[in-house]
Amino acid sequence: MVSIHDVAQAAGVSISTVSYALTGKRSITESTRLRVEEAANALGYRANAGARMLKGARTNLLALSAPLHAGTHAPAHMTFVLAVVNAAREFDYDVVLLTQDDATDGLRRVSQSSLVDGIVLLDVSTVDERADLVRELGVPATLVGIPADTDGLTCVDLDFERAAWLAVERLIALGHSRIACLGQSPAIYERGSNFPPRFRDAFIAACEANGVLPVFRPCDEDATSVGRAINDIEAQLGAAPTALVFQSNEPVQAMALDLLARRGVRIPEDLSVISACSSFDTAHLEPAIDVIPLPAEQSCARAIALTMRQLDGLVQPHVELIEPWFVEYGSVAAVPAD
Amino acid sequence: MVSIHDVAQAAGVSISTVSYALTGKRSITESTRLRVEEAANALGYRANAGARMLKGARTNLLALSAPLHAGTHAPAHMTFVLAVVNAAREFDYDVVLLTQDDATDGLRRVSQSSLVDGIVLLDVSTVDERADLVRELGVPATLVGIPADTDGLTCVDLDFERAAWLAVERLIALGHSRIACLGQSPAIYERGSNFPPRFRDAFIAACEANGVLPVFRPCDEDATSVGRAINDIEAQLGAAPTALVFQSNEPVQAMALDLLARRGVRIPEDLSVISACSSFDTAHLEPAIDVIPLPAEQSCARAIALTMRQLDGLVQPHVELIEPWFVEYGSVAAVPAD
């Protein structure tokens, strides 16, 4: 391995001059700087990561805790992981991926050995031991997701409440009054997952605020459950809904659309459909469905940015919510005349 | 951060004694060792990663190059990434995840800065610039997948040729002679992807060796393509196949099964179906399909093991193929009497 010493020798300057020339932390004459850079390039010099870390400078490494729960939707998960890695690279950071069940062990290990400068947590649940650990470690960290107790933590997430309101109010504005939401698997609401309950509660509140019956129905991921859920929704409304909000994963949405198509329900003529907080491409559904996207890219980029600012001591712990937006594919229309 | 110095002080011994007590590289009296371990635990000591790296010892970090091509199947990808991380942890290694398009840059960066001890490459294609880079860097590395030129490289993969033979010979043994294979998207065969051509060619060879017409049909990932492909297969065979081998991704297999069910084809009475080299759970298909699994766990565990052995200088570059095996779910039966 070529060291700074080799570069110094090649450029005919001292070690410290090389360091200053390459990091730019002190002014160096243009000509010297060029000579050093040339030598460094020619030799393929790269500062030894260990030495830089040891000296207390940045390690340029971030820990990413991305545990895989049983119910995790792999593509969505992948999207977030990827978004974090890409965002980190923008700041010249690499990512150490931690996936183990005993997530706290891993985080302890990498942060207490000063391997990483900071931490990003994905898939944060309402009560999450990693949140407590982050508080304990006192390391720069950002959570993607909002735990119950956000005290002393920096968190980023889509504003699920506003997403629910956005969906409901768009439907209300188009005259709909028989609105239902097809939710995630019941298990998810019980296992203190983070955003599903937030969305559900906001959906219900939005319906009530607009004077329509709030019909929210969780649903498991199989065809019969989907059928039962849709029947159940009709029963609760006393008639077929004129608008349906999906807050479920891709297979469930596909199954529901399939079922509705077989029943002869036309979208959007008979039924307006909105896919809320979906991480996949709803344009590929049959038919394409209007969506309020779950913005993996934005959330993760923001999480990285916030972690970087914590490193610079520029930011206090706080919660940041990302404004939801609507993407139209033509699956929403005015309420049909009865 | 608590350093080895603090531990030494707490235990009343010298720094080097602490190091020897914790690493076990020299004999230390039982009582002293216990005292040191106690102090280390009490203080929550963890060796500074930078210092350990600098000293030239292991960094206990591995680079995982997992690029995301357009056609990558996210769940499969995730499975491999996860398998690598878990396997690495068994050796007390953490994983730096590299996903960028310019994969070679990242690998250069982390290996030339001595950040990682070794490299694992996923999703290796026939002609892969990362393979050349690995050769150039001379770093311990293992490829999951087999490039065209394996000279000087250590590679692991499922033995796709034998998987094809395994599928074909099982069907032949049950009396089938109208056997077809539904392959991946044509683009995959053109874009030097690694195993699909290997499987295809072996499938054709196995058919020919058994005196049956080799019908192999690539297929894009949409319902109409699947329909066309199946019609095409019947046309080539001059009749409906009695056995079908899937060498395609989950959606295509699901669509094909759906289509066949609508046409009234019963599995396995009318048609035997085998899913070859599938990374997802074919037991969840409708109906469950016999499978020759793509063993992410095994491949990755072996890749990690081989990388570790390279670190110890115990292994020469070579290619290791994993023996395929068959899992029955009842989708294969003897050929129906005409």
Next chain:
DNA sequence: GTGCATCATCGAAACGTTTCGACATCCAGC
């Protein structure tokens, strides 16, 4: 009791970088 081998522990060097203080050199201002 002396000499020798064995064993546990220690001191110090080395790893490659960053960074602080020091030291020339140069130029402007008087």
Next chain:
DNA sequence: GCTGGATGTCGAAACGTTTCGATGATGCAC
């Protein structure tokens, strides 16, 4: 021509660990 401040470069310390060689203690054989 001298002073004083800028500017560019250098030497050396420090980061925390591992590891080599050295040292002191202990036990055993003669």
